[in-house]
Amino acid sequence: xxxxxxxxxxxxxxxxAVTVGRLRxxxxxxxxxxxxxxxxxxxxxxxxxxxxxxxxxxxxxxxxVESADVxxxxxxxxxxxxxxxxxxxxxxxxxxxxxxxGRVKDVEFDxxxxxxxxxxIGSEEISGSRILGxxxxxxxxxx
Amino acid sequence: MTVLMRAKEIIRRPVVTxxxxxxxxxxxxxxxxxxxxxxxxxxAGRGLFAGPKKEALAWxxxxxxxxxxxxxxxxxMFDQRRDIVDKAQARGGNVIASRVLTDTGTDLGKVVxxxxxxxxxxxxxxxxxxxxxxxxxGGRTVFIPLPDTIAVSGEALIVPSTAADFVSDDxxxxxxxxxxxxDRLRGEKH
Amino acid sequence: MDWWVWLIIILAIVVVALGGAxxxxxxxxxxxxxxxxxx
Numbered sequence: 001x002x003x004x005x006x007x008x009x010x011x012x013x014x015x016x017a018v019t020v021g022r023l024r025x026x027x028x029x030x031x032x033x034x035x036x037x038x039x040x041x042x043x044x045x046x047x048x049x050x051x052x053x054x055x056x057x058x059x060x061x062x063x064x065v066e067s068a069d070v071x072x073x074x075x076x077x078x079x080x081x082x083x084x085x086x087x088x089x090x091x092x093x094x095x096x097x098x099x100x101x102g103r104v105k106d107v108e109f110d111x112x113x114x115x116x117x118x119x120x121i122g123s124e125e126i127s128g129s130r131i132l133g134x135x136x137x138x139x140x141x142x143x
Numbered sequence: 144m145t146v147l148m149r150a151k152e153i154i155r156r157p158v159v160t161x162x163x164x165x166x167x168x169x170x171x172x173x174x175x176x177x178x179x180x181x182x183x184x185x186x187a188g189r190g191l192f193a194g195p196k197k198e199a200l201a202w203x204x205x206x207x208x209x210x211x212x213x214x215x216x217x218x219x220m221f222d223q224r225r226d227i228v229d230k231a232q233a234r235g236g237n238v239i240a241s242r243v244l245t246d247t248g249t250d251l252g253k254v255v256x257x258x259x260x261x262x263x264x265x266x267x268x269x270x271x272x273x274x275x276x277x278x279x280x281g282g283r284t285v286f287i288p289l290p291d292t293i294a295v296s297g298e299a300l301i302v303p304s305t306a307a308d309f310v311s312d313d314x315x316x317x318x319x320x321x322x323x324x325x326d327r328l329r330g331e332k333h
Numbered sequence: 334m335d336w337w338v339w340l341i342i343i344l345a346i347v348v349v350a351l352g353g354a355x356x357x358x359x360x361x362x363x364x365x366x367x368x369x370x371x372x
Contacts, residue, residue: 030163097160098209135163140214154364170364182369187362192354194361228367237365257366267366295368 001060002120003089003107011040011063011071014056020044020068026089026107027082028116032062035114038063039082040071047071049082060113085136093121094138101126104139145262149271153259158186158200165189166218167196171237171258172267173228176295179267181285182257183227184213199224208261229258235297238270245304249277252283254300258286270300278310285310 003026011021021040027049029036038050045068054061054070065071074082093101102121109116116128119139130141150172158167166187174181183201198221206214211312215221228236243251256271269288274280287310293301 015278038302047151094159094163094212094214095209096214097207098159098214100211133160135160135164135165137159137165138163138212140159140163148368155362168362170362171367172364173367173369176368176370185364186369187364194358194360228369232369233367236367236369238368239365297368 001058001109002089005060005111006058006111008065009061009063011038011050011055011065013067014064015067016120020065021048021050021071024048024062025082025087026109027078027086028088028107029077029081030131030139033116033128033131034114035109037078039074043071044068045071047073049074049078051078053085054084058114060111067117081134086134088119088139089135091134092138093119093126094140095143096132096140097143100138101141115137145260147268148259148261150257150259150267153184153208153213157189157212159214159240160217161206161214162217165212166215167198169213170195171228171233172259173199173232174257174267177223179289181265181267183222185224185227185233186221197224198222199227202228202265208265237297238295238300241298241300243270243272243300243302244300245306247304249304250275250287251278251287251302251306255284272310274310280310280312283312285312 006023009023010019021033022139023038023043025039026035027037027039027102036052038046039052046129050071055065057064080086085092088104088107091104093104103121104119105122106120107116108120118128119126131139132142133140153169153172156169157165159165168189169184170187171185172181173183181202183199185199186196188196201222204220204222206216225247240255243254245251252272252274254270255273257267258269260266260268267289269286271284271286274282276299278285287306293303
């Protein structure tokens with residue numbers, strides 16, 4: 001599945017059968033090349049972060065959770081990874097040798113486990129295993 | 144594998160960590176005048192109101208110099224500026240805009256750039272000159288190989304009179320020029 | 334009439350000061366090619 005296909009996914013609680021939020025951003029951990037959380041908008045409470053292991057399923061049309069209780073505020077490393085400077089979509093892609101390859105137009109990921117399979121930059125596909133870091137300036141990839 | 148690069152292309156290039164943060168930009172290229180070996184770079188901050196940084200980068204602290212960024216492993220690789228260049232050298236030692244003068248007293252033009260050869264090591268291999276009439280190139284930019292044995296300062300670059308024979312109009316001919324020039328100088332010493 | 338004339342003058346001074354600071358810092362960030370053991 002691609003990030004672009006899940007852009008406005010509703011987050012639905014299976015116990016309450018109601019929408020408890022909407023997907024705003026994917027939070028990616030460059031150390032593991034996985035989506036580790038989802039930043040949400042339009043949530044009931046003050047929480048806006050849904051960690052990957054707290055979601056039931058990421059389907060083609062919606063994300064399901066047990067209940068809205070699992071939506072909390074970001075903690076620890078998640079705080080930095082969730083901020084707007086660390087969003088992967090649109091980010092410049094730089095090799096570890098200092099060459100710009102383009103910008104991230106879309107991301108192919110596995111909805112079963114959150115693995116970032118590849119970064120799509122238009123001219124080429126870059127395997128997620130090449131990701132070395134994701135910072136405010138660029139996502140750095142191995143050669 | 145080595146590449147030739149103009150110093151002016153590297154100046155202002157962002158310094159990026161492998162974690163993806165642009166932590167500085169290149170300010171000066173600092174090199175030793177005898178063999179042209181690059182000692183390192185001084186740095187400036189990024190952003191509209193940023194000034195020079197007291198941190199610098201020795202050549203050995205750099206992970207890679209690329210077309211779009213200078214890469215370092217992380218911010219712990221920074222060195223201190225005073226270890227790379229001292230204040231007096233920094234103030235008076237900029238060769239850009241120095242006059243190029245032969246040891247026989249002919250003005251060949253003004254230095255506008257330095258040419259770096261970058262591989263495992265980095266060195267200045269020559270200069271780009273806005274040429275005067277004495278070079279007969281119609282005032283265009285020409286390239287001159289770094290002489291082994293003549294003095295240079297922030298004021299003037301002194302070259303042997305024979306350097307004019309090894310000037311090239313474009314960088315592509317430059318590789319051969321450097322070697323031919325050094326061979327000739329070595330021959331003349333005997 | 335008076336108070337907004339002062340406001341414009343102050344804003345103009347701020348713009349010039351900011352512009353000056355931006356230019357000065359750009360100059361301070363500019364670099365060259367420094368030779369060690371010069372002269």
